[in-house]
Amino acid sequence: MRANHHSPLVKRNFVLGVVNGALWQLGNAFMNPSTVVPAFILALGRGDKIWIGVISACMNSGWAWPHIFLARYLSTKERLLPYYWFSAIARSVAILALTGVIALLHDAGPTVVFALVAGLFLVYGSCGAVGIIPFMTIVSDSMPASLRGRFFGMRWLLGGLMGMAAGIIVKQVLSGRSGVAYPNNYVMLFGIASIIYVASFVSFGFVREPARTGPSRELPMRQELARGPRLLRRDPDFRRLATSRVSDAIGGGLTVPFMAPFALQYWRAPEEVIGVFLACQAGAGAVSNLLWSQISDKRGNRQVLIWSSAASVVTSVMVLVSLVLPRVPLGTWVGVPFTLPLALFSLAFIPQGVAMSGLAMGQTNYLLDIAPNRRRATYVAFSSLIGFPLAWWPVAGALIIGEARFPLGFGIALVATVVSLLNATRLREPRALDLGLEADPIPVEERASAAGG
Numbered sequence: 001m002r003a004n005h006h007s008p009l010v011k012r013n014f015v016l017g018v019v020n021g022a023l024w025q026l027g028n029a030f031m032n033p034s035t036v037v038p039a040f041i042l043a044l045g046r047g048d049k050i051w052i053g054v055i056s057a058c059m060n061s062g063w064a065w066p067h068i069f070l071a072r073y074l075s076t077k078e079r080l081l082p083y084y085w086f087s088a089i090a091r092s093v094a095i096l097a098l099t100g101v102i103a104l105l106h107d108a109g110p111t112v113v114f115a116l117v118a119g120l121f122l123v124y125g126s127c128g129a130v131g132i133i134p135f136m137t138i139v140s141d142s143m144p145a146s147l148r149g150r151f152f153g154m155r156w157l158l159g160g161l162m163g164m165a166a167g168i169i170v171k172q173v174l175s176g177r178s179g180v181a182y183p184n185n186y187v188m189l190f191g192i193a194s195i196i197y198v199a200s201f202v203s204f205g206f207v208r209e210p211a212r213t214g215p216s217r218e219l220p221m222r223q224e225l226a227r228g229p230r231l232l233r234r235d236p237d238f239r240r241l242a243t244s245r246v247s248d249a250i251g252g253g254l255t256v257p258f259m260a261p262f263a264l265q266y267w268r269a270p271e272e273v274i275g276v277f278l279a280c281q282a283g284a285g286a287v288s289n290l291l292w293s294q295i296s297d298k299r300g301n302r303q304v305l306i307w308s309s310a311a312s313v314v315t316s317v318m319v320l321v322s323l324v325l326p327r328v329p330l331g332t333w334v335g336v337p338f339t340l341p342l343a344l345f346s347l348a349f350i351p352q353g354v355a356m357s358g359l360a361m362g363q364t365n366y367l368l369d370i371a372p373n374r375r376r377a378t379y380v381a382f383s384s385l386i387g388f389p390l391a392w393w394p395v396a397g398a399l400i401i402g403e404a405r406f407p408l409g410f411g412i413a414l415v416a417t418v419v420s421l422l423n424a425t426r427l428r429e430p431r432a433l434d435l436g437l438e439a440d441p442i443p444v445e446e447r448a449s450a451a452g453g
Contacts, residue, residue, distance in 0.1 A: 013142045013207045018154045023200035025159020029166035029282055030193035033059055034256040034352075035274045036170060040186045042261060043271070045110040049258065053398035056257040057391050058118045062125020063132070064388035067381035070133055075378075080134035081209045087131030088201035094124040095197050099190040106183040129384065136380050140368045141210040145431060146297055148368065149304075152361040153293025160286020160357065164279050171275020175335060227375075228382035237370045238379065240427050241363065242386050244305065247420035248359060249390035251312060254397045254413040255319065255352070262406050263345060267327075273336050277349045284353035292358050300429040301366040308358025309421040311351040316414035318348035323407055369430040 031037065037059070038052045074080060098120040105113060143151055169192075172178055173185050180188060232239045260277060263269040295303050322345040330338045338346070371379035401409040429435070 009142055009208055009210065010144075010147070013138065014147070014151055016203055016207050017139060017151060018158065020200050020204035021152070021155025022158035022162065023196055023203065025156060025282075026162040026166060027193045027196035027200060028159075029163035029278060030170065030189045030196070032170075032278055032281075034281070035260045035277050036186075036189060038257055038260045039174070039264065039271060039274050041114070042264060043182050043186065044114060049261065049398035049401050050395065051114060051398075052257050052261055053395035055114075055118055055121065056253070056394040058122040059125060060394075061388055061391035062122045062127075063129045064384045064386075064391055066126055066129040067132065067384040070130065070381065074133050078211075079209060080137055081205070081207070084131045084134040084138075085205050087127055087129075087134070088205055090127035090130070091124055091201055092194075092198045094120050094127060095194045098124070099187065099194045102183055102190060103187045132384065133380055135204065136364075136368065137376060138207055138209050140371075140373075140376060142207075145365075145369060148365050149293040149296025149298075149301070149361065152365065153289040153296070156289040156292075156357045156361065157286050160282045160284075160289065160353070163282025164286065167275045167277075167279030167282055169275075170278055171272045171334070174274055175270070175272035177335075227378050228385065231375075231379065231382060235370065237366075237428050237430065238383075240423055241366055241370070242383065244309070244420050244423045244427075245363065245383070245386060246390060247416045247423060248309070248312065249387065249393055251316065251413040251416035251420065253390070253393035254400070254409040254416070255316065256356075257394045258397065258401060258406070258409065259319065259345075259349070259352075263342065266406065267339070267342050267345075269342060270336060273342075273346070276334065276336060276346055280346060280349035281353035281356070284350040285357035286353075288354040288357055289361070292361050296361060296365055298435070300431050300435055301362045301369060302424070302427045302429040304358050304362035305366060305424040305427060306421065308355045308362055309417065309424045311355035311358065312417040313414065313421055314351040315348050315355060316410060316417050318344055318351065319410050320407065320414060322348065323410070366427070366430070 033056065037055060041052050041055055074083065077083070098117060101113060101116045101120065105116065139148070139151070170189060173180055173188055178185065232242060260274055263273060263277070264271065292304050292308070295307070322341040325341040325344060328340040330340060330343055332338070367379060367383055368376075397409055400412065
């Protein structure tokens, strides 16, 4: 299907999709996995890094494992929106239950609360995975490739701008001046996030699903499992994208979950600094999407992946430099006393926000660019399946970091981000001919062989 930019279908799905993404970003600010959630685990009394790694793994792994089973099942369905609705309702129940656990069972002890929170994050992600293939398919079928950069960019832009405001609220709620003590401060933040998440999930449920024709029969699991490795062997773009995802996951798994705990424990920064980190990350991610959407639509998603990978390298460099700076006091800003290293460390959340938004957009759009229509579900499934073991990398990262080996963990992250950048430069631009760029260097027969995988 070649969708018209101005058709009612495209306009409706564009608006609802942007509302869905912006609200999700806003909810994610109040329950941010790289700042708020690690701070909550520390406040819960789980100061050992391994617990932060486990929570991060539970949050991420649920999104990966169901796809290999869903791809073969959903590929034969003419209507996918009902499966998205199942995902939306199940996620809503899980995230509301998580807030209820913190509010009602906080006296049950940190081990019980931690186990329930970890389990609910795993359920939330697993239910969310059910909606990924319907979401990606509906977006791909109703949005022309030249509009997807603007689509995902608007989702991140609006959500990021609202996330900056959320950072101010988070800072105030977590400050000692708010009058809201643990656990009520986190109940308030997670409760706000839950309500916004539910609105986000429901909004996309009202899109119009284009008619589609899939395979007439469901492949046996053995054949479906054989397709993934075959695609990796035959499709060099998919293989290089997967390699980039691995490197990004290794680098991110050693920085994203542990940067906030590092500041709170190593520099004894006040808990309200989390709001500053969040505002820097969300604001940079939002503003950068003005650039990412233009690059995606006009220059292709290969360029998005190259420049966002470069931003990841900058993040790791800034973090490592902050470790060797003298602790010169710089005064108090927005109620937080800053030293020279803490100031530079806080600024590192700016390129991190730039990188996170660029990689999210670039990897998603690049996958849609290279996946043939009849194989899209398989591409999406195996791309997610590759991420399943990587979701548990933060646990290994916690063991690497231990009690005080943050420089080692951040150093490994720098190497991984450099590898990801070098690999991104080797990607082909699938839309080169449409964009008037250099011709495709990969033989047509090799692409055709991969598409037939």
